[in-house]
Amino acid sequence: MDKSVVKLNQRTILAILIVFSILQALYNALLPIYLDEAYYWVWAMRPEFSYYDHPGMVAWMIYPFTFIANNEFTIRLSTVIAMSVTVWYLVKVSLEAFQNDEEKNTAWYVFFIFIANPAVHMGYVFITPDSPLMMFWAAGLYYTFMALKYGKTKDFIISGFLVGAMMLSKYAGILFPAAVFLYILICRRDVLKDYRLWVSLIIAILCLFPIFYWNYQYDWISIKFQYEHGTSSGFSFAGWDFILFILGSLFVIPTPVFGYVFLKYLWLKDYLHNKEVLFFIFLALVPMLFFFYKGFFKKMELNWIIPAFISSIILIGYAVAKYNMKKTFKYGIIFSLVLVVILKLAPVLPFPAHLNIAERLIGYKEAVIQFEKYIKDDDLIFSNHLTTASMLTFYLPEHPLTHINVPSRFSQYTIWDETDGIFNYDKEGVYFGKDDAYNFLKEKYSSVIPLEVIKVTPYNAFEKTFYVYRCIP
Structure with missing residues (x-):
């Protein structure tokens, strides 16, 4: 050529x-x-x-x-x-x-x-x-x-x-x-x-x-x-x-x-x-x-x-x-x-939720915005899974690192949390997660205070539910 x-x-x-x-x-x-x-x-x-x-x-x-x-x-x-x-x-x-x-x-x-x-x-x-x-x-x-x-x-x-x-x-x-x-x-x-x-x-x-x-x-x-x-x-x-x-x-x-x-x-x-x-x-x-x-x-x-x-x-x-x-x-x-x-x-087409390929993108930002009001200065942020924890860090102002303080699959968070001493359960914070981890958290903290069950139902997506607890050692 x-x-x-x-x-x-x-x-x-x-x-x-x-x-x-x-x-x-x-x-x-x-x-x-x-x-x-x-x-x-x-x-x-x-x-x-x-x-x-x-x-x-x-x-x-x-x-x-x-x-x-x-x-x-x-x-x-x-x-x-x-x-x-x-x-x-x-x-x-x-x-x-x-x-x-x-x-x-x-x-x-x-x-x-x-x-x-x-x-x-x-x-x-x-x-x-x-x-x-x-x-x-x-x-x-x-x-x-x-x-x-x-x-x-x-x-x-x-x-x-x-x-x-x-x-x-x-x-x-x-x-x-x-x-x-x-x-x-x-x-x-x-x-x-x-x-x-x-x-x-x-x-x-x-x-x-x-x-x-x-x-x-x-x-x-x-x-x-x-x-x-x-x-x-x-x-x-x-x-x-x-x-x-x-x-x-x-x-x-x-x-x-x-x-x-x-x-x-x-x-x-x-x-x-x-x-x-x-x-x-x-x-x-x-x-x-x-x-x-x-x-x-x-x-x-x-x-x-x-x-x-x-x-x-x-x-x-x-x-x-x-x-x-x-x-x-x-x-x-x-x-x-x-x-x-x-x-x-896909995000705007009227698909039913189970056929919407964008379903996993929708609703997290709205839920994090509702959760933000419960965070105090010096609080640690806890969650139940690596993806939810990452979403929290991404959407919260100042992008605070989120930790996983309940049983979850081994991930990079596990390594970080072990290094940061999260599994000593001796630091106060607020939990946000898809799992209702109240019973587990109650075993690890002296006080676990229910704050809210956040429910978000976006357009053409499944309802997403998140549990919010304050964890006090």
Whole structure:
């Protein structure tokens, strides 16, 4: 492909992407904070090398924006940037990999399939560990492809840092180097003799120092938690959970039309003698088959398979271009955009609560505002769960750190609360939580005073109930 055409395509796509990103960022300011987002924001307020639930990248990405302001718009700027960088590198690697006349529109197809995807639109809104993972995975695709194609030292070095950044984002990032090495062993064994490959691997390992250092301090609890979280204790079939996970991975995340394109392309098998296309095949199928295997025995979450989606979307765009599937592409985009419109308007559409995908966003801010009047100077704020505690910290003035003083699942709060001595129950404060923890609190404090049962019934959402108690040691 002519270089001037490539540059024109890049400039045009970049201009569209900038406008699209600005509109996404403005939309984000309209939505309340999501439960998990608030939790990751609290991490950013207490920066550490790593955290119990995930490595630290998501908090490190949020952290710089806390100097601007602590609101929905600024916090989510981090994910808008991450998703935009993701699609930009998918376009760049597509332009580099597919330059024949029959393939030349691949980058455009990849771009529009990506930005029209409903799951991507959710990624543009909610900052989670998947956001940096997607960004570094896409950038890693580009620089690793360039390193293998042209053999430039700088591409090997950058790839090493990006692989390290993937694993600092989410432990699933390890599937990227696993897929690359499997590809090299089968298709490019010549690269094994190149010392720069091993330098790249060493760089990636050195980048993991924050994870190892933090886990060393806490008896490797994060690594143990993630292993147990994603691994079954036995080998019994997961049943419908497995079937639904397969269907979701193939037809929900990419949408049914583009899932069909992906499967059709795999079936045609014309990529078997094309090493460059096989690179993307390995980067899509290795994480996909890994989670399919795990899902056979234990319930998997759909977002876990996102790395496979990032790689497979290039293959989908390539298949559309190579086989001139313009009509299929049109139907796929229309279907995706209809779903996107429903997603964007969900908070105001008259859905019943059980069908409202925005239900978990609504009502917390209103409840926290009602709770605020019970807080005295020097009070500690208590709650019952990590997400409710995070919501309190986010929406209360001055953002006081909330503690969890009742039985709850182990989380980063557990570590902080043990360090801060909360479980001595010798500090006065006020409890706000979904659980009616009166009996437990009565055992731990000399006086527990009921203050209010706050009930919030937002539009098209379930009623949310919160119990408020003053706890006096």
